[in-house]
Amino acid sequence: MYNFEFAKPSSVADAVAALGEEDAQALGGGQTLIPTLKQRLASPTKLVSLKGISEMQGVCTGDDGALCIGGATCHATVAAEAGAYPALASTAAHIGDPAVRNRGTIGGSLANNDPSACYPAAALASGATIVTNSREIAADDYFQGMFTTALDEGEIITEVRFPVPEKANYQKFVQPASRFALVGVYVAKFADGVRVAITGASNDGVFRWAEAEAALSANFSADAIDGLSLSGDDMISDLHGTDAYRAHLCAVMTKRAVAAAA
Amino acid sequence: MAQVTMTVNGKAASGEIEGRTLLSSFLRDQLKLTGTHVGCDTSQCGACVVHVDGVAVKSCTMLAAEADGADVATIEGQANADGSLNVIQQAFQDHHGLQCGFCTPGMVMSAAALLKDNPKPSESDVREYLEGNICRCTGYHNIVKAIMAASGQDVGAIAAE
Amino acid sequence: MPKDGGIGASSKRREDVRFLTGAGNYTDDINIHGQAHVFFLRSDIAHGTITSVDTSAAEAMPGVVKVFTGADFEGVGSIPCGWQVTDRHGDPMQEPAHPVLAQGKVRHVGEPIAAVVAETLAEARDAAEAISVDIAELPAVVNMKDALKDGATKVHDDLTSNLCYDWGFVEENKDAVNKAFDEAAHVTSLELVNNRLVANPMEPRVAVGEYARGTDEHTLYTTSQNPHVIRLLMGAFVLGIPEHKLRVVAPDVGGGFGTKIFHYQEEAFCTFAAKACNRPVKWTSSRSEAFISDAHGRDHVTKIELALDADNNFTAIRTETHANMGAYLSTFAPSVPTWLHGTLMAGNYKTPLIYVNVKAVFTNTVPVDAYRGAGRPEATFQLERVVDKAARELGVDPIALRRQNFITEFPYATPVAVEYDTGDYHATMDKLEEMGDFAGFAARRAESEKNGKLRGLGVNCYIEACGIAPSNLVGQLGARAGLYESATVRVNATGGLVVMTGSHSHGQGHETSFAQVVAEMIGIDESMIEIVHGDTSKVPMGMGTYGSRSIAVGGSAMVRATEKIINKAKKIASHLLEASETDIELKDGAFSVAGTDKSVAWGDVTLAAYVPHNYPLEDIEPGLEETAFYDPSNFTYPSGAYACEVEVDPDTGKVSIERFAAADDFGNIINPMIVTGQVHGGLAQGIGQALLENCAYDENGQLLSASYMDYAMPRADDLPMFSVDHSCQTPCTHNPLGVKGCGEAGAIGSPPAVVNAVVDALQSAGKDVTHVDMPLSPDRVWAAMNG
Known part of the structure; x- marks a missing residue:
């Protein structure tokens, strides 16, 4: 790692101020950022830890019934405390490994938007709202491609609000080495329709599968996916699976998620 | 350089660190607690697992500065007060849950964290929990067996010897 | 009954205490x-x-x-x-x-x-x-066959080509082998890849x-x-x-695992x-x-052919292998695809004619050398795959075909230069059939199918050559070193012993098992014996630990040195007891005169050796320290039979190991607990090779699997509990302990069982799949099913 200054503010305001410095970068749980720094792929002059900001910690239920998760809340806490939204708790309980879940944060994961991460699928399928220090961003507007989001420089995810669906499930088919999603499908059924978000598969990062959503909104059963398929043209092809294989897995995992949710 | 102070295995410890100093480096290089090992640089092998404020973390993927003021437990502090092996350590020896010993500190620390939350884990609970701890020697058979034995379960039927 | 200490006891490992408390010294x-x-x-x-x-x-x-x-x-x-x-x-x-x-x-x-x-x-x-x-x-030279084409870019400008050697074994048999193929009633051929691996201690x-x-x-x-x-x-x-x-x-x-x-x-x-x-x-x-x-392992591309007569007897084997050396020759690299591979091509079978051709190739990749098993897994994999394929082609039971061709008389001189001293391949197969509950397989398959899964059973045998190796033989084969081992046993005045061994323990538990041997020989407590290794200033000479050689070669040197100690101690005892040396017996740590109640304790004799107040100085020197070098007269030949049961998810191609049984013959065993642990670890590495691990380069020589993010290490939830047995024991005839070695068996014997099982599963669903190259990752299995 290149050296950097370390700061651990105790308020969002102080964090935003610290991040105003040139080449300062926010540090969530560091479970992706620190390995990246070890490879010297980034060279921030200052890391601003968000772990000391108590207002960004914890899980609660908002007035509108949405589950509100502080941006610096670690996956283990979500797994333990998001009982009001079991599919989300279960998703959090299977991110990384236990030690990673004790450090990694929801805000960090969403800000990084790794194309194989789990939380982006959960947020997109749930129609979550990404709350930052300056605004609220709908999930549909937030994810803008692999490692790319609507966040501005220095903007901090302070909270994520998840509307709680009637039924939901996340199915992850793991890449055997990294244990990230080779393909992960999050299905959420709301009163007004079904949302399906897929991670791990596309060169453009997490995406919604409109055709499956339409079919499932009409008939929320695994059979509804029969005959539907995604093109592998824009999908990731690597050592662990071709684009065609990933496209195939998208349908398989969608069916399984629907079956598990129903 | 900044000053960091924490409690390690029940004793106060402090030192000068850079921003980039990892908790694993602080433990190994400054406190000379070399029982915590570093086996990878992508946060996967788990040889570096320690407890920070009661939960398992990968000390190679946490800045020492983040542990300022924390209560840290490492493999060096796990034995009983009289120096004898604790229940988990003893089970690892009894069931041959280690060979080269390099992953062992992380395994023991992860096992301790598991049993704290889940005092009677099933075999699949243990295997799933160890997702972040890689062992190249044992094939995990005897590690899983040791952890289940440490939880007080009868492992006699699992396999011979 | 478990024995309390000594040879055959599952003594707990003394080294564990330091490793479990963070007090190791890496x-x-x-x-x-x-x-x-x-x-x-x-x-x-x-x-x-x-x-x-x-x-x-x-x-x-x-x-x-x-x-x-x-x-x-x-x-x-x-x-x-x-x-x-x-x-x-x-x-x-x-x-x-x-x-x-x-x-x-x-x-x-x-x-x-x-x-x-x-x-x-x-x-x-x-x-x-x-x-x-x-x-x-x-231009990067990556593909081995391209590297050998005329005009290929040369990795080394001062060499004539990228061919390190073109080895034929046994060259004189080549024509006879070809003739046997011409006359065969059936020929089964198979092209396969033995995937490149990274040892990853x-x-x-x-x-x-x-x-x-x-x-x-x-x-x-x-x-x-x-x-x-x-x-x-x-x-x-x-x-x-x-x-x-x-x-x-x-x-x-x-x-270590070789690397x-x-x-x-x-x-x-x-x-x-x-x-x-x-x-x-x-x-x-x-x-x-x-x-x-770190030097990588494996990376062979092989075509193997098996000839059979009308009665399904194996009549000849012919192979052609390209073996990747990488960019430079690592320490033992040239020996792996040749003498550690070609000499094992007979396997457990009485095939009379064998010809092995190996072309070793330089490429722009990390050097490749020995990795757990080193040559023997490559030999076992191709042989056991082609035998399995032959059984399926002929419509005969794979186990019956193997049994029919087993070597049953020992010693047995193979057509590939080595002579097996002992073995009983039917015994390990019998044991395996019992452990694997093959009778219950059909019911288990039906249950899997009810859950939408395919189930397959794969079986294979293996033979390995361990205890590397007779120096005069390996010298003829090109080794530039002797492969003996040394041990010095130093007895202290108060009776404790220090054994300085040239073997090195990096997980094998020598500090425990070596002490068990000496304790047994002298009849004293294991705690009186310290095993010292790993320091050239303490241990006079050593060739180290690899090729499952520690107990067979290093242990034998220790036995020889301890025998010298006992002989000298008996002389001292005979003096102290005023009896003839030939009448002195050592039992339970005391020397006695046969047929009398006169005895002197071990500690009294050792004290006399260093405090020679009453001592036969004219006959023997004071002190009690002996060194022995042991050079084996042959390799040892552990063998066994393995069975794997898999489930395949037909929708995703994911393979899970449901059951794995291993019946090994390691000859005599010092510490059953440690031996079992060695097999477990070997199985995990073999299953890892079969299902998960793949060291892959792109066409530009960039390593694609360059971290644990892309190189899949086996984890706890990838593996089942293993069923391991080593009760079939045909002791080695030529070393003093009758031991054969156990460190590599699991890694050698398990990959073909896994692949045979997956092929069995896929064929059970009517898929025309006869082979899938390792690792059998989900995408590859799915592609094979939907090919």
């Missing part, structure tokens, strides 16, 4: 006052000509002690290769120079170009980034060099399986340091730089560095 735990750190600038280009290296900016960076480049090593020796293979035409293999730091060209990603020694590792790395290197890139390599100016003595602390071998190779061939001025220490070593046998550039560098900088120099590999600098 090389990276060693920090010497004044030490500097080195960071190697490694090539990120697979093949190219170095046009310039400018270190001036780096030299001016903070903390920098000295910057080294290839120019600093001109005149320094080449990293040596320890084995010279002679090709089919009687010519020696092509053997390129292997510099400590690249000279003129880079030949694989990861090759060190320059090294920065600085006060801290971070400063060394910072400065390394300031080194300016210009490389004119050349959990402890990355570390080297610390130290130099004492006052005495001109060098010390190297290193993560090695054989410190004496490193002392010899580095001292004699690279740096020109005589053994008496060079100490090599391999303290606690966190796993820590070899002498590496970083060891030579740290030793060299410690003198050049006049301060200790330490290198600690990161895992990322390990992927591009």
Whole structure:
């Protein structure tokens, strides 16, 4: 790692101020950022830890019934405390490994938007709202491609609000080495329709599968996916699976998620 | 350089660190607690697992500065007060849950964290929990067996010897 | 009943206490006052000509002690290769120079170009980034068959081609083998890949060099399986340091699996730089560095053919293998696809005619060398796959076909140069059928199918040659070293013993099992015996631990030395007891006169040896210390039968191991608990090879699986509980303990069982799949099913 200054503010305001410095970068749980720094792929002059900001910690239920998760809340806490939204708790309980879940944060994961991460699928399928220090961003507007989001420089995810669906499930088919999603499908059924978000598969990062959503909104059963398929043209092809294989897995995992949710 | 102070295995410890100093480096290089090992640089092998404020973390993927003021437990502090092996350590020896010993500190620390939350884990609970701890020697058979034995379960039927 | 101590007891491991309490002493735990750190600038280009290296900016960076480049090593020796293979035409293999730091060209990603020694590792790395290197890139040679085409780019300009050797074995049998194929009633052929692997001991390599100016003595602390071998190779061939001025220490070593046998550039560098900088120099590999600098394993591409007569008897085997050497010849690399592979092609079967052809090829990849099993897994995999395929083609039971062709009479001279001393292949297969509950398989398959899964059962046998090896034989085969082992047993005045063994323990538990042997021989408590290893200043000589040789060769040397001790102690006892030496018996730690109640305790005899007040000085010297060298007369031949049951998810191609049974014959066993653990670990590595692990390069010589993000290590939830048995025991006839060795069996025997099982599962669903190359990752299995 290149050296950097370390700061651990105790308020969002102080964090935003610290991040105003040139080449300062926010540090969530560091479970992706620190390995990246070890490879010297980034060279921030200052890391601003968000772990000391108590207002960004914890899980609660908002007035509108949405589950509100502080941006610096670690996956283990979500797994333990998001009982009001079991599919989300279960998703959090299977991110990384236990030690990673004790450090990694929801805000960090969403800000990084790794194309194989789990939380982006959960947020997109749930129609979550990404709350930052300056605004609220709908999930549909937030994810803008692999490692790319609507966040501005220095903007901090302070909270994520998840509307709680009637039924939901996340199915992850793991890449055997990294244990990230080779393909992960999050299905959420709301009163007004079904949302399906897929991670791990596309060169453009997490995406919604409109055709499956339409079919499932009409008939929320695994059979509804029969005959539907995604093109592998824009999908990731690597050592662990071709684009065609990933496209195939998208349908398989969608069916399984629907079956598990129903 | 900044000053960091924490409690390690029940004793106060402090030192000068850079921003980039990892908790694993602080433990190994400054406190000379070399029982915590570093086996990878992508946060996967788990040889570096320690407890920070009661939960398992990968000390190679946490800045020492983040542990300022924390209560840290490492493999060096796990034995009983009289120096004898604790229940988990003893089970690892009894069931041959280690060979080269390099992953062992992380395994023991992860096992301790598991049993704290889940005092009677099933075999699949243990295997799933160890997702972040890689062992190249044992094939995990005897590690899983040791952890289940440490939880007080009868492992006699699992396999011979 | 479990035995309480001694041979055959599952004694708990004494080394565990330090490992379980964080008190181990691994090389990276060693920090010497004044030490500097080195960071190697490694090539990120697979093949190219170095046009310039400018270190001036780096030299001016903070903390920098000295910057080294290839120019600093001109005149320094080449990293040596320890084995010279002679090709089919009687010519020696092509053997390129292997510099400590690249000279003129880079030949694989990861090759060190320059090294920065600085006060801290971070400063060394910072400065390394300031080194300016210009490389004119050349086409990378990656695919072995392309590498041998006319006009292919050469990895080494001074060699005639990329062919290291073209080996034929047994060359004189070639025509007879071809004739047998012409006359065969059935021929089964199979082309397959034995996938390239990275050994991945959990402890990355570390080297610390130290130099004492006052005495001109060098010390190297290193993560090695054989410190004496490193002392010899580095001292004699690279740096020109005589053994008496060079100490090599391999303290606690966190796993080896073969990749820590070899002498590496970083060891030579740290030793060299410690003198050049006049301060200790330490290198600690990161895992990322390990992927591009530790020797890889396997990487064979093979066509195997099996000829059978009308009664399904095997009549001949013919193979053609391309074996990847990588860019340079690592220490034992040439021996792996030849003498550790061709000699095993008979397997457990009485096939009368065998011809093996191996073309070893240079490519722009990391050097390839021995990895757990080394040649024997490659032989076993192709043989057991082709036998399985033959059974399916002929419509006969795979187990019955194997049994029909088993070797049943011993000793048995194979057509590939080796003679098996003992074995009972029906016994291990019988045991396996019982352990594997084959009778219940149909019901288990039906249950799996009810859940939408396919289920398959795969069985195979294996034979291995361990206890490496008779020096006179391996010398004829090209080994440039003897492969004996030594042990010194030092008895202290009060009766405790120190055994200094040339074997090295890096997970095998020698400190426990070796002590059990000596305790049994003398009849004293194991706690009275200390096993010392891993330090050339303490142990007189040693060839180290690999090839499942420790107990068979190192243990035998220890037995011989202990016998000398006992003989001398008996002389002392006979004097003390005033009896004839021939009447003295040693039992339970006491010497007695046969037929009398006169006896003297072990401790009284050892005390007399060092306090010779009443002592036959005219007949024997005081003191009680003996050394023995043991050179085996043959290899040992562990064997066994393995069975794997898998479930395949037809929707995703994911394979899960549901049951795995291993019936091994290791001859006599010292510590059953440790032996079982060795098998478990071997199985995990073999299953890892079969399902998960894949060291892959792209066409430009870039490593695609360069970290644990892409190289899939087996984890706890990838594996089942194993069923392991070693009650079938046909003791080795030619070593004193009757032992055969157990360290590699699991890794040798398990891959074909897994692949056979998956093929069985897929065929059960009517899929016309006869082979899938390892690793059988979900995408590959799915593609095979939907091919």
